[in-house]
Amino acid sequence: MHVPFCRHRCGYCDFVTAVGRQSEHDEYVDALLRELDERQELLAGSLDTVFVGGGTPTYLESGALGRLLSSLPPAHEVTVEANPETVTPVLAELLGAQGVTRISLGAQTFESDLLAVLERQATPEVVRRAFTTLRGAGFTNVSLDLIYGIPGQRPEQLGADVAAVLELEPEHVSVYELEAKPGTRFTSAHGAELRRQIDRLEEYMELATAGLQAGGYRWYETANFCRTRHGDPRDLRSQHNLAYWLAADYVGLGVGAVSTVGSERWKNMASVTRYVSALRSGTAPARTTEHLSAAVRTWERAMLGLRLDEPLAEAEISSVLEPGGLDLMAARGLLERRDGSILLTRRGRLLGNAVTVELLRDLDDPADCDEPRTAQGTSKQVAGRR
Numbered sequence: 001m002h003v004p005f006c007r008h009r010c011g012y013c014d015f016v017t018a019v020g021r022q023s024e025h026d027e028y029v030d031a032l033l034r035e036l037d038e039r040q041e042l043l044a045g046s047l048d049t050v051f052v053g054g055g056t057p058t059y060l061e062s063g064a065l066g067r068l069l070s071s072l073p074p075a076h077e078v079t080v081e082a083n084p085e086t087v088t089p090v091l092a093e094l095l096g097a098q099g100v101t102r103i104s105l106g107a108q109t110f111e112s113d114l115l116a117v118l119e120r121q122a123t124p125e126v127v128r129r130a131f132t133t134l135r136g137a138g139f140t141n142v143s144l145d146l147i148y149g150i151p152g153q154r155p156e157q158l159g160a161d162v163a164a165v166l167e168l169e170p171e172h173v174s175v176y177e178l179e180a181k182p183g184t185r186f187t188s189a190h191g192a193e194l195r196r197q198i199d200r201l202e203e204y205m206e207l208a209t210a211g212l213q214a215g216g217y218r219w220y221e222t223a224n225f226c227r228t229r230h231g232d233p234r235d236l237r238s239q240h241n242l243a244y245w246l247a248a249d250y251v252g253l254g255v256g257a258v259s260t261v262g263s264e265r266w267k268n269m270a271s272v273t274r275y276v277s278a279l280r281s282g283t284a285p286a287r288t289t290e291h292l293s294a295a296v297r298t299w300e301r302a303m304l305g306l307r308l309d310e311p312l313a314e315a316e317i318s319s320v321l322e323p324g325g326l327d328l329m330a331a332r333g334l335l336e337r338r339d340g341s342i343l344l345t346r347r348g349r350l351l352g353n354a355v356t357v358e359l360l361r362d363l364d365d366p367a368d369c370d371e372p373r374t375a376q377g378t379s380k381q382v383a384g385r386r
């Protein structure tokens with residue numbers, strides 16, 4: 001469920017967001033709930049997960065946020081994304097009282113100079129205080145997001161971020177490489193430094209994975225880690241994102257939201273005004289739809305499955321494998337084959353996309369599949385990155 005509103009726009013962000021517009025929060029929630037109603041027949045009787053992301057859901061006017069949360073279908077895992085500067089004891093209590101089970105907190109970094117480069121509103125103290133407030137309100141499943149490759153960042157600063165995370169002991173950590181879109185104000189302001197950071201990306205990822213693993217976190221997906229120590233019997237992986245990575249169906253609601261059900265994928269248009277006015281007048285919001293061939297779904301299953309730390313059955317994805325690719329990657333020590341399954345080695349996982357490109361056939365080649373490729377689930381789009 002996508003809530004686009006933010007108090008301010010951070011320089012690096014390329015999500016569908018709208019700054020301020022508080023007078024529109026209520027009507028946006030009305031529209032979301034109408035779309036939920038409209039899509040009801042697509043939803044299972046009992047949902048595994050609900051994810052309210054953004055934008056900044058916790059920036060919603062509290063009445064609107066309360067109304068949205070109290071109308072959500074029940075689910076085993078209900079996650080809300082929060083920005084540190086919006087977290088107060090009152091907000092945390094509201095989230096808890098409305099059945100939210102998990103919070104994803106956008107820390108990004110604990111270094112004040114880097115927060116300033118990202119144009120974040122929170123200082124490191126505010127990030128820490130938000131975390132403590134959530135703990136104080138009884139949240140026992142909190143995820144922290146970190147970003148690396150920030151203009152001006154030094155490896156020791158990422159090391160300090162990992163140390164700061166380990167000190168807080170969140171249940172889950174996401175560590176993302178900064179994506180800066182060409183042609184944006186952010187990219188033109190930091191272009192040279194962004195290019196310099198590219199040379200360090202591999203080092204950053206090694207540093208983060210090694211640090212978090214040494215601190216008792218399981219590196220269960222390329223950019224995601226869950227806590228395994230303290231004898232906690234829970235599976236602390238993000239159940240919501242895991243469903244994307246395992247290529248399950250999902251329904252996305254709100255501006256810019258993507259849904260995949262069977263062989264159909266559709267995306268709501270990004271305009272808040274048009275989304276609200278369509279639903280207010282009882283019509284469906286404008287959507288683009290594409291048909292996903294079986295080959296595309298298998299390709300996505302392979303691409304996303306290889307990001308996980310669990311073996312992937314070779315038979316399930318054999319139709320999209322590049323002939324000879326498995327042998328080549330195994331010979332280079334990037335992949336292991338065992339009992340009909342494949343798993344990337346540590347080195348293979350660190351190289352990530354470079355390995356999957358070698359392993360998977362290019363579906364744009366008509367000889368390779370029954371239909372041309374219509375969708376390529378990038379980690380950003382279908383894995384919720386994020």
Ligand SMILES: C[S@@+](CC[C@H](N)C(=O)[O-])C[C@H]1O[C@@H](n2cnc3c(N)ncnc32)[C@H](O)[C@@H]1O
Pocket residue numbers: 012013014015053054055056081082083084105106107108145146147176177178179180385386
């Ligand atoms: C949907 S965003 C929004 C969450 C929230 N509004 C915030 O800013 O913390 C979720 C996460 O995506 C990551 N993210 C956003 N933009 C990114 C970018 N350009 N490159 C890498 N990660 C990004 C951040 O770590 C962020 O916490």
Ligand code: SF4
Pocket residue numbers: 005006007008009010013014015017054055056083106
């Ligand atoms: S990074 Fe988060 S807070 Fe900043 S503009 Fe994007 S969605 Fe809003």
